[in-house]
Amino acid sequence: MDPELPEEIRILQKTVRQFVENELAPHEREIEERNEIPRAVIDAMAGAGLFGIGHDERWGGQGFGKLGYCVAIEQAGRANASLWNVIGASAGLCGTAIEIGGPDEVRERYLPRIFAGEMLGAYALSEPGAGSDAGSLKTAARKQGGEYVIEGFKTFITNAPIADVFVVFANVAPDRGSKGITAFVVERGTEGLTVGPNDEKMGLHGSTTAQLFFSGMRVPAANRVGEEGQGFRIALGTLDVGRLGLAAHSVGIAQRLLEASARYAKTRVQFGKPIAVNQGIQWMLADGATEIHAARLMVYDAAARADKGERITQRAAMTKLFATEMLGRVADAAVQIHGGMGYMRELWIERAYRDARITRIYEGTSEVQRMVIAGGLLEDA
């Protein structure tokens, strides 16, 4: 096992970090205040190739494998978390679902534009009654000639207000349960598709989220992703990658919070000395550093195994669980170390604290990750 990242991944790491710190971080506050990411910033991320990292060069991706994907996302954690959320939902979820499901004709039609950031994607799986239990989704698709007619609705769909294209999961055979779930590519503007208003959230204010409503929505059969009934498998495969990305993002955010906390602790003087000399503060920093290190190794390990073709469902679940729970603890400690200033909007710390909370919920709650881990464990016992 080589503990050192490959040379090209190290260059990627440095390049993405410079881009994030110089070109994206200056927009953090503006994004939070405007509740949106200026289009020029999304275009700059596209121009830098961020949408294509970790995706197959055959389909217009930039290559670098899942290890490169995770290393890049970790660095993206050094600016407003909404920024990566747009890429993660577009290329990471929508793109990956199409990449996994195929067929080539659909891949060729959409992936190069999604991975170039010219086309924004969204991933429509969750429903009001089907969150953690995604297999119970109620949106139905009925084949009619060369088309499918889709009825139903979706909720909490990241990028929905700005997406050009959606991967929608619907059931073609409700009597077969999750084995009837099928994925479709739906373009914005399709008749029968309505996008709801932007949801108001606790955090991730630059990232948009909305409901989708399908009423007699007709989708050409040529837009089906994979075969009928393969949708749930595609969804789970996509989530393995998505969870890894989210874990990598958590590591990057936590690292930045830790660095800011250490700097602040050295300069904040109380009782005549910097608070960093207090063991209570030192232990918070030491615990954070230790947990970040562990989470980072978990991410790199799972990503490197994914690149070798291993199935990483268990590892992705463990990594997502540990990294996002770790981020919760590090963000909490960061606010504590910054004291009153950590609670003020003037610093980015309180925003990072709010943004962090969703990571334990979306792309599988911590409880669902534990279900996946325990399920695999007991199956092998």
Added chain:
Amino acid sequence: MKFLVCLKQVPDSTVRVKVGGDRRSIAAEGITWSISPYDEYAIELALERKDADASTVVSVVTVGPARSRDALRQALAMGCDDATLVTSEADLSALDVAKALAAVVNEAKPDVVLCGKQASDDDQGLVGPALAEALGWPHVGMLTKLVPGASGLELWREVEGGHEVWSAAPPVVALVHKSEKEPRYPSLPGIMKAKRKEIPEKDLASCGVTPGAPRPEVALMDLPPQRGQGKVWKLDGDAKGVAEQVAKALREEAKVV
């Protein structure tokens, strides 16, 4: 036109440098290494010529330990065409480095050799002029811009309060102070392309260099003394009164005005 950029891998400018146990060198542990900033400007100037004329070839070379390969790979990812590594794990004198570089230049036969005006680690600024001397080529310092001119090259250099434009017919060695644009980021396809390129390696012997040129040695390395605590005055009165007290303190106590 053919450019050869000589670069050095140095501790990244974001690294908090610590003095090593011998107190004559820095502690190498945990250091992130990068291309020296002035060398990055040199790469940018050369690549701008390549942007303007695709037939331009930009090569890079470094003399240093094996880890310097990363810096060459970074330069390739930025868009340079080829790279040569002259390996030496030992810390060399500027003169030995210049001699090794001269051997590479004689083999590669570039029209223009660009170096950063100094490396950001030791700030000696010796290698560039020594290389020009070793080659017997003309040498221009403080370069900020490079454009083709009627008689070869127009070399813009920064001088106190303005700039000068020099002209030189290749071959020439120029030392770069700055580029108009910030050095570019490697493009992602550039990184993948760089990954597939071979970086040939040479040793000092194959460059005809036996290290040992006379050099001064570092006797002691030390960090600046810790700054003392600031002083807080409690001043009362109107703005004029306060200003007077501050001016008095700055003159009589701090002795800075």
